[in-house]
Amino acid sequence: MEQIGHFCAIAGAMTVFGTLLFQMVVFDRAMRRLLAAAVSVTIAGAIASLVAQSAEFGGPVLTVLTSTWFGQVLAMQTLLVVLGACVGGRAAVVLAGLGVVAAAGRGHGAAMADEWGLMASHAVHLLASAAWLGSLPALFVTVLAGDLVAARRYAGLGGIAVLALACSAAWQGWGLAGGLPGLVGTPYGAVLCLKGGLFAGLLAAALLNRYRLVPALPGARRVLLGSMIAEIGIGGLATVAAVALAGMEPGMHERPLWPFALQPSTLALVDPDLRREVIGGLLWCGLAGALALAGWWRRMLWIGVPVALWLGVPHFDLLLVPAYPTSFWQAPAPATPESVAHGETLYLQHCAGCHGVGKQGDGPQAKSLSIPPADLTAEHLWDHADGELFWWLTAGMAGADGREVMPGFGGVLSEDDRWALIDAIRATNPHRPLPAPSLHHHR
Ligand code: HEC
Known part of the structure; x- marks a missing residue:
């Protein structure tokens, strides 16, 4: 219910903004019924998400509306959109645009108020998608009424919006997802990829309309209308994905599980x-x-x-x-004298038998192994990212024949213990690279 409410509130706001923009730059035509419908959807959505949110907070609706950040932003957003729809004209576009942007204040940008870049690109993203998807119903109604010039004039607005959309999406998606590992290794990244696929579908429909169907007007009018319905449908799905993403933990804050070998x-x-x-x-x-x-x-x-x-x-x-599932994990905290000392104690208990007290791979058990234990004092240690070492300590290592040569400690040592061991072997390795540009890291 909450998600449906969010969806209606944002889809309605986008349609009001898109319609007003369409009237201003593409084709001036009264569209009262469309605006009224969009406004009703916005208000209904806002009420639904407010009620759902209040139930979640366990507080009365009025209190949530007036004294929480969520309620205030929602109220302002709805008010701006309704005002815009009532006023009409240039000022109205600005009002509705502000209403759409206010939705950015409820997203992750707001939760991370220090990340202005993300918040700004989120606002651009919302405005661009509202300019494109939000104006499609207006275009549809116009073409349906037989005003075909509008379809020809629409290309400029659509083109600019698509460009802004793609740029802001790339910037924002990459940042929030946490790069490639976040994109392929977190649920957030999976939904983002889905949204990217929908965007590609939208783009394909838009290009088809622009370069095939619009030039073939008026003969292709019915096909164009059908294609626009498809475009609006895909756009709706992309908006659903966007609403889902807004409620998810961004991939950059999660530890990605790398899915490839x-x-x-x-x-x-x-x-x-x-x-x-x-x-x-x-x-x-x-x-x-x-x-x-x-x-x-x-x-x-x-x-x-x-x-x-x-x-x-x-x-x-x-x-x-x-690569391993944890290849891109990073140590949860920087090494401290305590963590190194703790790691050293664990090392003597669990590792020195093979790797030797001095970590040179010459412990008493070393001779009985098919592969010599690694010399942990070698420079080579720095070729491996923290996440790789963590995987080996957790799951163990196998030789070329697939047989285990080093046991995994995932069941024996806690996560913190394993990170402490990594701190210890890093701290005692004499080859620590100066300002370490760790080769396996993506940033
Ligand atoms: C049963 C013997 C054995 C024990 C116990 C053992 N290791 Fe190993 N370890 C090995 C062997 C053998 C290799 C080399 C595997 C290879 O080269 O494929 C290895 C490799 C490694 C590597 C990879 C180093 C590199 O640069 O490639 C690390 C790190 C490591 N061990 C750390 C540890 C730590 C920390 C412990 C204690 C928690 C430990 N090992 C316990 C046998 C052992």
């Missing part, structure tokens, strides 16, 4: 030989691209492009390294 890494580029190989691969792919572009020599195209790709692409597996 490999991850991108630039580690290979440090080695001159490997770097040469990667550059060779890039050159082959560049050649493939050049051939594809210079498509005039057709026979070359069909043979040359696949051959160049076939020669080039295999070099890139150097840019992929094994």
